[in-house]
Amino acid sequence: MSKNIIYYFSGTGNSLSIAMELAEKLGEAALIPVLSIDSDYMISSEVETVGLVYPIYMNATPQIIQEFISRIKFEKNCYVYAIATHGGIPGKAGCHLHKVLKDENISLKAYFEICMINNTPKGVAPKFLMNLDWEKEIAEDKVIPILQQSIEEIQSIVSFIQSRDTSSIEVLQAKEKGFQYWIMKQLWKVSGHSKPKLQFLLGDGCIGCGICEKVCTTNRIKLSAGKPYWEGEKCHYCYACFNFCPVQVIGVKYYTKKLGRYHHPDVGWEDVAAQKHLQ
Template identity: 35%
Template sequence: MNKIYYFTGTGNSLQIANDLNEKLSQCSVHKIAKYSGEKIDTKTLGIVFPVYYWGLPLVICDFLCKLDVSENTYIYAIANYGGLPGKALDQCEHILKEKGLKLSAGFLINMPGNYIFGYGAKSKKVQEKLFEKESKRIVDIYDCVKTRKESKIEKSHAVIDRLFYNSFYKHINEFHEADKYFTVDNNCIGCGLCAERCPVDNITMVKGKPSWNHHCELCASCIQSCPNKAIDYKGKTKKRKRYLNPNVKL
């Protein structure tokens, strides 16, 4: 049996998980946020996630710390990024090592950027090129996983990337409370898509409006999913072009 656990805000990690799942036999795909620490019985375990602030999302750190698998499980990780990959795979390897587990392979995949707090969505042409590259990378990853091949953890070749990790990742612990900066205007129609798609169930609908519960991952799924662009963050995102992966259903 093969299992893949993923975390996604706008669909990139889900696409990677689904694409790999289609190639692996006897495989199943699971949401990382639903994992509560039970023993995972599997021959290979894939962990798919986005890079946040040049490192691991908090929900991934929590998952790795709770992870319960046998020592002979082949564990591999796939980090996808829109800008630079930072040290997310290094972190993953370190946390697993502290638990007496081994990260047997780590892969980096460049996907369409979705960091709406800093920029709008890339053009369709750029997105399509990245999706084409992703499909080729999936073939390489599949070849590695099917034979349980031990390989070097992929790393960024940009020195500035490693420096950014040291400067920015220390702010990751502020993410849970950062949802206090979300605002909702009168364009909200109370559809509830933001709450439905929040990957960590951090949103509750109160009197037809979203209310955040301070366990945010800053994935921006709520902003990206809002059909009326009613949700904003610090007044920065209102006019930016939204992004949702067109190849998956959230």
């Protein structure tokens, strides 16, 4: 049993790259995909640190991470920390995680954010919030320095974890006050109950490779006569299908341009797909 366990979720590889780098630098660490755990889950008393690594969605914690948190139990208290990756506008996502954990009587000991590359032109946001020149934001000259910086940040995070530092929680607590925080709490309540629909659109030129089906983190993509279709509404909004299609024919409502797709350069669709099976 490893002393350090890192649970991760990643749609386009940013969080996975951080989790892998962290595991290497921490040592004696096991990387476990949240997607591979679908029932109640006990964390052994031999574990000393538990990390959650995931992307920020809509200034909050992804549903898949919230569900995981509701299923875990601890044999004994340990140092629980989180690293949230984001595209530059994290908002009060850390306060959201803090609240989600508190509601489950789990004490968060440290929280870190790492700015990476936004993996979507629109999230689940309405049309007026979309950036239609999104492809310019993910040009190589912008991507590489940001990703290099993200790796550098991990070293200092590792030092915090190794010294069991808790000072980042004071920073979170300072943000958990005032009218702005009250507004955020109301928004989280609404978004917690809402089920936004993400409508993907298949353009011309699909080569029937099946990558979208394999990479889909909820398995809602099926192939029929070599072409994908999106079954039902269960979606993690991970944008893996949109970003990993090798011929960029998957669009999303309001964004059907072929330009502008992103995944972490060191992470392939196979790594994202493997989250569903690895344990």
